Amino acid sequence: EVQLVESGGGIVQPGGSLRLSCAASAFTFSSRWMHWVRQAPGKGLVWVAAIWSDGSNTLYADSVKGRFTISRDNAKNTLYLQMNGLGVEDTAVYYCVRDLTHWGAFDFWGQGTLVTVSS
Amino acid sequence: DIVLTQSPGTLSLSPGDGATLSCRASQSVSSVNLAWYQQKPGQAPRLLIYGSSNRATGIPDRFSGSGSGTDFTLTISRLEPEDFAVYYCQQYGISSYTFGQGTKLEIK
Numbered sequence: 694e695v696q697l698v699e700s701g702g703g704i705v706q707p708g709g710s711l712r713l714s715c716a717a718s719a720f721t722f723s724s725r726w727m728h729w730v731r732q733a734p735g736k737g738l739v740w741v742a743a744i745w746s747d748g749s750n751t752l753y754a755d756s757v758k759g760r761f762t763i764s765r766d767n768a769k770n771t772l773y774l775q776m777n778g779l780g781v782e783d784t785a786v787y788y789c790v791r792d793l794t795h796w797g798a799f800d801f802w803g804q805g806t807l808v809t810v811s812s
Numbered sequence: 813d814i815v816l817t818q819s820p821g822t823l824s825l826s827p828g829d830g831a832t833l834s835c836r837a838s839q840s841v842s843s844v845n846l847a848w849y850q851q852k853p854g855q856a857p858r859l860l861i862y863g864s865s866n867r868a869t870g871i872p873d874r875f876s877g878s879g880s881g882t883d884f885t886l887t888i889s890r891l892e893p894e895d896f897a898v899y900y901c902q903q904y905g906i907s908s909y910t911f912g913q914g915t916k917l918e919i920k
Contacts, residue, residue, distance in 0.1 A: 737900065737911055737914045738902070738911040739911065740902075740910065740911065752907050754908070788856055795844075797903070798859060799859060799902070800862070801859075802858070
């Protein structure tokens with residue numbers, strides 16, 4: 694059974710940093726693009742970042758460009774999101790998401806990890 | 813970025829009814845890159861439809877998608893109690909992904 698398990702969420706002060714991890718299992722992690730999608734409390738879904746299967750290219754939403762870095766370790770089947778310069782607007786559940794190859798859709802989602810930015 | 817606008821914001825129906833949810837794009841979207849998701853409270857979203865009209869694995873055939881260009885539709889025939897949830901459309905285009913704001917399908 695495919696699993697995506699996020700970790701690393703928590704409470705951080707404005708301006709602080711946090712690193713999220715996502716452990717993948719039961720599929721060929723190295724062959725799939727991966728994404729982070731977030732959802733602020735009571736709000737809709739917002740795509741954050743994407744990374745190619747070999748890690749050679751990345752994409753970011755304008756709202757996080759220059760502050761967040763997506764990366765992966767295919768040997769460890771793990772996806773990361775380094776978040777710097779956090780603001781209260783970054784408070785959200787962050788989902789690790791698998792790309793459905795060739796379709797621009799997201800076919801499997803982790804359960805999410807909550808990031809709260811507050812003083 | 814392409815903006816997706818979903819309507820209605822809330823849809824109140826009864827089990828057994830049919831539901832029609834709309835997703836309108838601010839500019840033309842490739843049908844290949846339009847998807848629909850279902851999200852229940854406290855759960856992660858689940859892929860329902862990809863490529864505008866293809867059901868994802870395990871999705872019942874009462875869910876169907878259609879549309880092209882700027883107008884897309886998710887249709888649910890014969891609503892079951894477990895279908896009451898929030899539904900999002902999503903598109904991929906020119907190195908960016910966007911979601912609609914969601915339609916809440918609630919029990920009347």
